[in-house]
Amino acid sequence: MSLAISKRLEGKTILITGASSGIGRSTAFEFARTAPKNLKLILTARRVDKLHQIAADIQKEVGDGVQVLPVQLDVSKPDEVREFVGKLPEEFKDIDVLVNNAGLSRGVARAPEIAEEDMNIMFDTNVTGLINMTQAILPIMLRRNNGEGAGDIINLGSIAGREPYVGGSIYCATKAAVKSFTESLRKELISTRIRVIEIDPGQVETEFSIVRYYGDKNKADAVYAGVTPLTPDDIAEIIVFAAGRKENVVIADLLVFPNHQASATIMHRRPT
Template sequence: MSSVFNSSRLIGKTVLITGASAGIGASTAVLFGKAGCNLVLLARRADKLAAVKEQVLAAHKAGGAKEGGRVVVIEADMQKRSDLDAILGKLEGLKVDVLVNNAGMVKGREHVGDISDADIDVMIGTNVVGLIHLTQIFVREFKKQNSGMIINLGSIAGREAYAGGSIYCATKHAVSAFNGALLRELVNTPIRVTEIQPGMVETEFSVVRFRGDKAAADDVYKGLDPLTGEDIAEEIVWAASRPAHVNIAQVLVLPVAQASATINYKRPE
């Protein structure tokens, strides 16, 4: 992957990542930093963002790029349109080249009829409404500058639904449909649109799904080698580093031991 990290196509570019305080978002920020990019890190947890900022600065130094290396931290909630509307005024002079819509979450495994309104609202508000609102802001900006790239983090759950994931699957189907429509709407512009669809990834995402029960989250991956945040970060950075005339429209990424949303192989313990 050294050719990706050192790509002259990425050096000096500015990348805005939502949900950048942990997991895939944090790993992606570090990898873009190593590639010589400026980063705008967006999340709700300011203390976590500060830690990721230090990791990005260290990665940039290790990467040896003479350009890039600026890091702007913005505390914002994807469910609050007012927070998202304020982002353009907090970029400290940076012009965003790549928007990575990474923020997303799942709460619970309840079946329909037992799902709380609060869980429905937070998943749809974060995964769909916030993503769409922020994308609209940057589509307007990218059209003004006649360049840009939007990378949406989908999921295998956006391809096939499964029991106990009705709302999350619905949100990721919505992201995939939105991505497909956006790709078609921007076909007459230089703006690129990509969807990355991970399968089983072991991050704190799963702990949130199980409401803080780490043992239950760990059990999901017992007996197989899941993807990591770094694995998906590599796909994101690779897609962003393609030549300007190349668009990676959609990528499905699975661990070797997974074949579908519900089919996987676990080694006997």
């Protein structure tokens, strides 16, 4: 990353949800490497032990210039989100960038066979959780500049929110909701200096498919057979790029594919 981006990010406090693995984990490292001299990172996830390991690894790599606060948080639980800001140490409460990354997919069932439990966890995490986190952090951003506000809200969407596909109706619906919420929020905040950004990845190899197939690694691995998917690092680089633009530049809506993908369902697979 350039020196200009590093300077723009210095002194900021970054909050990343779903930071224990995948895109969230990579984003934490990318921010730390980009602005290693003066940065605060708040990393949240359900698996707090993994967050502590990430914090230790970041400190080992970049030194004491990056302060990392691991916080156990399940964004699907409204009470936990509601209490989140009040429990933060004072020096971490002035959040500049919110990366709403936490999300998941469960199952590939079609109606009328979709499990209610799977529907609930996807909506509670991907939609309600994201909205609740945004509402918890937004007042902090609005208080800046005598009410004019400042800060970045970066929502992780998906190609699934633009193009529904068979076996993904609920997940696609949640990501479509994220897109609608993001676009409405951007319009609602147009009189402020708060940037609202959505990044929609195509196929990325993370724990996503393992979760979708209830831990069946063979089925998860088959998703990536014959292709070279994006990595979490690829998306992390884009997130940090968006946060590091000049104040008047908004990466409002960005769709990113791996080379083999042209849509949610059109991919070229090499023989295996």
